[in-house]
């Protein structure tokens with residue numbers, strides 16, 4: 001008996017009709033790689049997008065969970081990508097890694113691995129806690145929430161970085177993991193990882209470095225001769241690192257690398273289950289079925305760009321960032337917060353309401369994120385932004401002047417991220 005009042009139409013439409021409907025639905029969307037977009041979107045150029053898309057689409061129907069039986073190519077991409085990212089992160093002999101669907105999943109499974117590790121190595125931690133700097137990503141709280149751990153999140157970021165003295169004071173018998181970000185999303189200033197590493201070593205703790213944003217930026221910043229605190233496996237206490245392929249790695253959305261210093265720790269990360277009719281079920285991440293597209297596109301883009309392709313892009317981004325810094329410093333009352341080393345930064349004002357400035361910029365079509373400690377606009381840079389720096393700064397100067405003159409007041413929009 002057919003149902004009436006269907007939202008799910010009984011008869012299908014032609015592709016032409018569906019395509020027209022898609023275009024209509026997207027009419028109000030922003031274009032992700034419009035250079036007036038300074039939010040989290042990672043565009044390395046049209047040629048790179050083409051490579052990522054081609055590779056992604058070739059594997060659209062392939063499921064990573066069957067990579068050992070049906071899709072040896074996916075196994076190979078994953079092994080190759082992990083090997084390349086391990087090299088980038090100065091991993092020692094014996095390190096290993098896996099691909100997840102994104103930064104959040106990498107962090108959740110890193111926390112899971114640390115929890116399992118602690119059961120063997122920190123038995124005194126009967127109510128396990130992780131210590132997260134003020135700026136650490138909410139994924140650490142999500143992980144703790146799911147895994148039954150407690151997060152001790154620091155109260156502030158003096159000097160715009162993790163407060164290592166406060167971290168040291170927070171360590172207890174129950175601490176199992178310390179976190180540092182390279183760099184964190186708010187502020188963008190790399191945490192003092194050598195000092196955090198010393199603390200981890202002194203107490204025998206798991207140290208996770210969240211390089212989701214900086215994994216494909218900071219190694220090249222260092223290579224180009226700029227100062228960046230050491231953040232990778234060259235610090236012996238660093239146990240795991242997350243580095244996102246779908247951010248500055250430029251793959252299609254849905255890929256992050258989670259690396260472990262010691263492949264023996266993979267057993268803490270892996271989930272296995274055998275007690276059901278279909279046999280052994282075993283994955284490294286949270287996902288069961290996982291699209292082959294993201295890892296294929298990561299592999300293709302890494303081969304296409306090579307080390308030098310990433311470095312060239314980072315060099316251009318640093319030049320763009322410097323033009324922004326100079327322009328912002330030249331506007332009365334505005335300043336960059338801290339000295340962000342990577343591809344993004346935040347700026348604000350000790351004198352005028354930067355959210356009012358943000359409102360004017362938004363009305364003029366500039367998209368960017370906001371943060372609130374301190375109040376800031378957060379700009380995430382790509383090579384395409386070379387074309388808009390002057391136009392942005394001209395609008396910014398006018399917006400700041402209008403706010404200073406009392407012509408504009410903030411609409412009071414708080415930063416929000418709701419998916």
Ligand SMILES: Cc1ncc(COP(=O)(O)O)c(C=O)c1O
Pocket residue numbers: 040101102103104105137139181183184185210211212213244256
């Ligand atoms: C520093 C940092 N860590 C983790 C994440 C989470 O990554 P994802 O959004 O891919 O889950 C982000 C996202 O922006 C991030 O900036």
